Every structure is written in structure tokens, then in C-alpha cells.
Amino acid sequence: MRKICVAPSILSADFAAMGEAVTELERCGADLIHCDVMDGTFVPKITFGTDMISAVRRRTALPLDVHLMCVDPLGKAEGFVRAGADILTVHAEACEDPAAAMRAIRAMGVRAGIAVSPDTPLEGLWGCLEEADMLLVMSVYPGRGGQKLIERTLAKAEEAYSFFQAAGLEKDIEMDGGITEDNAADVQAAGVNILVAGNTVFRSPDKEKTIRILREARA
Numbered sequence: 001m002r003k004i005c006v007a008p009s010i011l012s013a014d015f016a017a018m019g020e021a022v023t024e025l026e027r028c029g030a031d032l033i034h035c036d037v038m039d040g041t042f043v044p045k046i047t048f049g050t051d052m053i054s055a056v057r058r059r060t061a062l063p064l065d066v067h068l069m070c071v072d073p074l075g076k077a078e079g080f081v082r083a084g085a086d087i088l089t090v091h092a093e094a095c096e097d098p099a100a101a102m103r104a105i106r107a108m109g110v111r112a113g114i115a116v117s118p119d120t121p122l123e124g125l126w127g128c129l130e131e132a133d134m135l136l137v138m139s140v141y142p143g144r145g146g147q148k149l150i151e152r153t154l155a156k157a158e159e160a161y162s163f164f165q166a167a168g169l170e171k172d173i174e175m176d177g178g179i180t181e182d183n184a185a186d187v188q189a190a191g192v193n194i195l196v197a198g199n200t201v202f203r204s205p206d207k208e209k210t211i212r213i214l215r216e217a218r219a
Helices: 015-027 050-059 073-083 098-107 126-131 153-167 184-189 207-215
Strands: 005-008 033-038 064-069 087-091 111-116 134-138 172-176 194-197
Touching: 005 033, 005 207, 015 033, 015 050, 015 207, 033 050, 050 064, 050 073, 064 073, 064 111, 073 087, 073 098, 087 098, 087 134, 098 111, 098 126, 111 126, 111 172, 126 153, 134 153, 153 172, 153 184, 184 194, 194 207
Parallel strands: 005 194, 033 064, 064 087, 087 111, 111 134, 134 172, 172 194
Antiparallel strands: none
């Protein structure tokens, strides 16, 4: 059975106290730290770059799950690897050849993820998924936190899980956007084993309990 992991998104943290936020997430039992990098072009918002990843890396031993919502992601990839990324995820919509992008990222010595926005079908990406270590199914439109999970994206996770099972492939499926304590069981039932949660964790009065509930939703 694949391990269920919770990856709180620091997009929802107080940027003025990021070090303390990351330290608290580790203390509260997070499995990974999800870092949303937005360039102001692929999505309207600008968040942070390699300097922030380097600073976060100094504050935690947890794997850094770096999600590039950027144009020309391969041109930026090496800088984020040097900064401390353990998983580097790029959008299929931003890559001319997603399968080649996966090979290039893995050649940098980190795990490679491919992300798909809600309206992007998996059809045509099966070869890419074979090259990837992880599929990130966006369950909201990228670029803004606090959105409600789009229910139809659960079917996309199910489709990917069935493909991996049929092909005998062990791959992680991550979902990002609108995941709460109330829908975490449905998300896991769709085949997702890495749950990204921003507001759900950071607005919780008991982050440790919330992370545990998200992880154990189907237990």
C-alpha cells in the first residue's frame, strides 16, 4: 500500500515568518513542504523564487516539493535544484515536450513531477507519465489559494491511478487545491496519496490534529 502523505502549502503561510512556519509544520507531522512558485506570467500572481527555497531548506529536513507555475520551467529548474528542491514539478501546459522535461529533471538528481490543470486531459500524456515520478492533479485553477475543490478532477486522479495499476507502475499521485478534512477521504479514494493543503492546515487551531485527520481520512 502506498504511503499517504500530507504536504502543507507554504503559499498560505505568513511570508514574514516563513522560517517559523516551516519549523512548526515539521513539528506537527507534515510529510513534505509544498512550495508554489508563481512567475506572474503562467499565472497572474508572483510568489517567490530560489532565495526563498534556499531559506526554507535551511529550516527543515523535510523534502521540499517545489511546484513551478512558470513559463520556461526547464530554464529555471536547475536553480531550484541547487536551492534544495527534492521534487520538482512542472506544468504539462508549459512544456513543449513533457516527457523530455521529466527526463531532464531526473537527470538533475531530483524526482520529477508533471502537473495538469483542471481542463487539461490526460490523453496524450501517458508516455510522459511513464517518465515521471509523480503526477500532480490540480483540483483548482492554478494561481490562487483558497479555492473550492473541483469535483470532476477526482475522475482524472482515478484515471491516472487505473493507468498506473494496469501498467504495473509505482507512481505518486498528488492533488492540490481545496482539500479539506471533509473531502480528504474522497481524494484518497480517487487514488491520490499526496494531499496538498494550504488554508486547511494554516487556518487550523491545531495543525498537528488537522494533518493527522487529512492523512488518516480513509483509515
